Amino acid sequence: MDWNALGPAGVILVALGGAIRWLDARQQRSRDQMIKALEYRLKAEQEDHKETEAERDKYRDAYRSARKTLRSYEQQLISAGIIPDPTWEEPDV
Structure with missing residues (x-):
């Protein structure tokens, strides 16, 4: 290879290197x-989860x-000699 051919080949290599660097920067x-979009989405999901848990805890309480009030009424009925209906039960959550 002579020195005259090295100039255009060098320009091509430099241009190719620049294109690769540009593509890498773009990626x-x-x-x-x-x-950033996923971090924002995760933060929004975590906040929504906290709000949902707080609302669930409020309803659970x-x-x-x-x-507790119903059990108190049931105990009052039993202490008064009235037998509550045994078929009625609340689900335990």
Whole structure:
């Protein structure tokens, strides 16, 4: 290979290297955007999960309070000599 042919080959190699570097940077930006989008989505899902758990706990506490009141009424009936209907039962949550 002579020195005159090395110039155009060098230009081609430099251009090819630049194109590869540009493609790599483009892929990295795409990956970064995807990671940011997934982090945002995860954060939103975690907040939604916390809200759902808080609402579930609120309803669970209200249910347990109602069950406690019903048991109290049942005990009052039993202490008054009235037998409550044994077929009626609340599901235990």
